[in-house]
Amino acid sequence: MTDPIPFFDGHNDFLLRLKTAPDRREEMWLGDTGQGHLDLKRMKEAGFAGGLFAIFVPSPSKGGTGGLDYMSMMKQTPFEVPLPDLMGAEAAQPAALAMAGHLHWMERSAPDAFKVCRSAAAVRETFGSGRIAAVMHMEGAEAIGPDLDALYLFYDLGLRSLGPVWSRPTVFGHGVPFKFPGDPDIGPGLTERGKDLVRLCNELGILIDLSHMNLKGFEDVAALSKAPLVATHSNVHALCPSPRNLTDRQLGRIRESGGMVGLNFSTSFLRTDGMMMADIGIDAMVRHIDYLVDKLGEDHVGLGSDFDGCTVPAPIKDVTGVPKLFQALADKGYDAPLLAKLAHENWISCLERTLKA
Numbered sequence: 001m002t003d004p005i006p007f008f009d010g011h012n013d014f015l016l017r018l019k020t021a022p023d024r025r026e027e028m029w030l031g032d033t034g035q036g037h038l039d040l041k042r043m044k045e046a047g048f049a050g051g052l053f054a055i056f057v058p059s060p061s062k063g064g065t066g067g068l069d070y071m072s073m074m075k076q077t078p079f080e081v082p083l084p085d086l087m088g089a090e091a092a093q094p095a096a097l098a099m100a101g102h103l104h105w106m107e108r109s110a111p112d113a114f115k116v117c118r119s120a121a122a123v124r125e126t127f128g129s130g131r132i133a134a135v136m137h138m139e140g141a142e143a144i145g146p147d148l149d150a151l152y153l154f155y156d157l158g159l160r161s162l163g164p165v166w167s168r169p170t171v172f173g174h175g176v177p178f179k180f181p182g183d184p185d186i187g188p189g190l191t192e193r194g195k196d197l198v199r200l201c202n203e204l205g206i207l208i209d210l211s212h213m214n215l216k217g218f219e220d221v222a223a224l225s226k227a228p229l230v231a232t233h234s235n236v237h238a239l240c241p242s243p244r245n246l247t248d249r250q251l252g253r254i255r256e257s258g259g260m261v262g263l264n265f266s267t268s269f270l271r272t273d274g275m276m277m278a279d280i281g282i283d284a285m286v287r288h289i290d291y292l293v294d295k296l297g298e299d300h301v302g303l304g305s306d307f308d309g310c311t312v313p314a315p316i317k318d319v320t321g322v323p324k325l326f327q328a329l330a331d332k333g334y335d336a337p338l339l340a341k342l343a344h345e346n347w348i349s350c351l352e353r354t355l356k357a
Contacts, residue, residue: 004047004323006127007343010262010304011137011211011233014038015099016056017308022098029106037307037318040110043132046319049344050123050133052161052232055099056309057092057142059084059168071311074178074268074276081178083168089145096143100157103136116158120351127348135351137209137232140166146193148200155204160355161232162201163209164194165217172197173217176243180274184243184250189216190224198224205356210234211264211304212244222253227354229259233304235269236291242269251295260350261292262304265312278314282328285313289329289342298338302347 017036018025027033032041038048073081107116114132117123126133136158144150144162151159167175172194174187190198198221201208208225209232210218222229231254237245246254246261254261263285268276270284292301305312307319315324326339334342 005326005339005343006047006049007303007322008127008347009048009051009307010302010347011052011054012038012305012307013054013056013309014307015053015102018102019095019099025102025105026109030109037312040113042319044113046322048132048319050127052135052137053103054137054139055096056139056166057087057095059087060091071276077180077274079180083177086169086171087142089143089150092142093150096138100136100154103134107134118158118160120348120355123351124348127344135160137161139163140170141172141197142170144197146171148197151200155206159206161207161209163212164197165212167212174214175212176214179243180268181241182243184218184247185215186243187214187216190220195220195224202226205354207351207354218250222257228350229254229257230350232262233264233306234261235264235288239288239291240269240272240274242274244269248295255296255300258300258353260300260302260346261296262302263289263292265305265307265316266310267313270313276311278311280313282313282315282325285325286328286332298341299346299349301342
């Protein structure tokens with residue numbers, strides 16, 4: 001049996017899983033429960049060699065959506081899930097700091113297998129050392145606060161990637177709804193505080209994630225940012241008309257900037273009918289990768305699984321199914337150098353173009 005292709009994953013929600021059951025964190029991380037999509041044993045088995053680990057603070061209600069079970073609502077179309085209200089920094093910071101702590105605990109609990117990286121050089125070095133190269137990411141910048149001072153604190157903790165919004169509005173901008181069918185052209189763009197956040201992220205060398213951002217906000221970031229445009233976990237709107245997916249115009253802007261898109265494994269952003277149902281094949285993932293490679297070029301596409309935050313195609317099941325995706329691509333004619341680009345090289349190169357330290 002050949003070794004799996006090592007890959008870098010642009011997005012997962014494992015920290016939120018730990019946050020929801022802190023008394024079971026050792027079992028969930030170092031154990032062999034087979035629950036969820038990720039744990040250290042399965043990551044090593046699958047070739048998971050690095051990734052962006054998201055800090056995401058749900059709204060204080062079931063599912064983080066104002067008491068609505070949005071996963072169930074997305075099992076039939078059409079749908080539109082009402083978004084929760086804006087959350088202030090005073091509510092978001094404690095949970096965000098707890099998840100940052102979980103990431104560092106993961107490193108301390110398995111120092112020979114896992115490392116929190118603060119630079120692209122550290123990612124590349126760690127990636128080749130047999131340890132998992134983890135980069136701290138924040139999905140929704142509520143915990144930063146309008147004065148931006150907390151950004152310096154989180155930066156010192158290792159934050160190197162940040163999405164100004166997760167669908168619900170923030171003091172920085174507006175996201176897209178969970179809706180199908182739908183278009184990302186909804187709502188206003190960045191606020192003045194949001195523009196300041198973009199400038200400071202550029203100054204510090206923090207990647208700005210455009211996943212969940214609405215169209216006007218996307219265009220504002222494109223006009224302001226000096227860094228490559230990146231969507232860590234988004235798919236193709238032309239193949240699945242969800243507001244979370246990227247239009248051809250957005251893909252063109254990303255390509256012009258030398259940016260990056262990570263394929264989201266969520267079935268609701270892969271399926272032509274937009275449903276959050278697992279009964280689809282890997283061929284749907286291949287179609288989106290084919291389209292992204294065609295529109296962006298082979299140097300600007302990677303993975304952004306959304307593991308532990310979504311429903312994935314049944315053949316994938318969890319992280320151990322990722323080699324099946326690479327095999328499907330190989331069967332279609334993707335050669336070894338291109339598979340290496342899609343698996344990890346494009347992500348590491350993008351971090352090298354974006355991070356400063």
